[in-house]
Amino acid sequence: MPDQRYDLHSKAYFADPYPVYHAMREHDPVYRQPETGAWMLTRHDDMVELCRHPRVSADRTAPLFPAGSDSGTGSDLGTGSDGDIGAATAADRQNATLRNFLAPWLIFLDGAEHARVRSVLSRSFTPRAIAGLRPFVRTVVDDAITTLRAADSPDLIRDLALPVPARVIGHLLGLPPEDLPGFQQSVNAVFQFAGQLGDPEENLRLAHRATEELGDYFRALVAEKRRARRGRAADEPPADLVSIMITADEDGGLLTEHELVANCALLLVTGHETTTHTLGNGVIALLRHPEQLRLLRDKPELIGSAVEEILRYDSSSGLIGRLLLDDIEIRGQRIEQGSFVYAVGQAANRDPAVYPDPDRFDITRTGPRHLGFGHGVHACIGAALARLETDVALTALLRAFPDLAPVTDEYDWIASYSQRGVRSLPVAL
Template identity: 40%
Template structure:
């Protein structure tokens, strides 16, 4: 449940992506690359493994070893919330200050010791034993969602499963009332539009600003109710920690709720969507998984490697550094491109091939080191439940003839919809 982040939004709305040969020689900004970035990643790994993109105003690091090392390098700081707004006009910065303030307390945008303190509290909810205990409930939710579409013979994998399952699950983890969970989707999507954009416009930033304001108001009310009637959910645990002296300030608590909602929804949604799309496009691999359920765990790891929901994570350079003889100066921004690292042939033979029997899949989709995704185990449970149940119930499912549209977001990789025909024997639970 990691989340990527974006370069600074432009003062004026960005034009449609273009590929000027001089300013964008690798065609990073074209719709074609956003739909399929992997050929461009291959060129970057080979020709320019540390490449400054003027369009994204930062350095793209694309080789596996450099990306993995970057997560652990103390010269690369995760504390980067201010970078979203620092070069904007003063009036715009002031308007976006509530958004910057909220992001400034997200654990994934902090360095130790602030990161350590907040992360230690979050980790209590995601220990393997507790997450594994959620598996029966997650599987039941998958079946309920598929029950709703089975009689129609068709579905949209994102709308009917990928979007809803993570929302319902993270809602239960946080203790959000069932009737409110669909309200959270719009807020999460608005944050995704901002955090995953390559060049966020003022419209996108304004949507994220409104989402944060509404989310904070919403969680203030939920927190007040939990103080009166605590439960077994994560929010109650965070409040209980206050009584034990591990205090989160009000802004830290609100920011943590927003971060967990976004991370628990957006990334897992695209794990499910990208993963099932890959299987629908590779029928031999899909049949191999149906024939051998023991492949499920490694299969989800391969799906994460093959088409990572998070394509990059950014860092701020605290001190001059060199990568492959290229000097990266202090104060610049670096993008650790997970999607490129996960297809580095130095670590993954024949990396552009989907191979569910691949061994030693040490992908970087959940990050590395102290910022390794706290919700990785939960995302895996959800991904495994969604993939296994879909394949079992709809063995003859196929993509519909409708064209697929990728979101124009270089940091968060996912489709706008995945329409599917379920086949003549859309199965019962």
């Protein structure tokens, strides 16, 4: 394999990674990054194979948080830094705490453990449950539209794309609305750490503090909801996802307290960001393709296919990582046991072998389903909720602001491997 280096760190790459992915997909579809040894897959079929392969593991916590690490991150796409003995000891403690907190997260579980935890969480993500959330989502979106109207300098991220999914996931979990604003800093810290860029020691410190705060919060909330549950009739159905998880634990011992608390934090963190950047990226795509924006205005019934095209064309999801349990071979390339392999969903979603004219944004597109929510048993559990939020928010936005227009085409794209989106999205209404 040629030891070719691709631009995976620059501001230009994060603003538009697709030329890099096109070159990788064509010339090095199974690419080993020289600096780190991590492998990257950029073709659609290879991503599907990785997600289905029986000898790969979603559990990356032990190698990501190794005992005795003095860099503190174990980041396989980032860069480490040496520190003194005191700093290393602090990093070891933070590593151990993070590893312990993240290990029960659904996204890091395999096999029977994954199926057991997912079976509990999925009880609030059934088609019927998601459909029942539509009136609440409409109310939340209407509140955000009101905020946009009143803003002197409207920003779709600040005023709509951030608060809508935050309020919805908070409602689903049964969190007091007044608590929601305080979570954004913790969410940002977790994603900054997962994004594997910046100062590794600072990222570790902030993520460690964030998970401790989230753990403390959800332990107290679970205790409060247990007390409330004991005061209700035995046949009264639980009103929120935390209560559902508590009831499942009481009925069948399906979740330990640690698993319950950890996965509450997971849902809160992921429930914030995925839809935020799906909305932001979708609006940018529509503004950059005014003929598609006009088409959606003229035919609002296309909103369903428009949401799917947004998820294909510029997904907010980053790299999907797996740890190899055995040597495997992909496209004739042998990859050794213990290696990290990353499927690049954004590259796979523009694979010309699967999607005709893949760089064209077309809200009427039909054909193979995109990989914006992953694939296989680890496909995003909240996909239907993200679709619903995006559908309702975009529909309301275009109806409320028929003259919606960009203020600039130069955006502050987040430098991260775990998410794709912008920090702000100023618009003219």
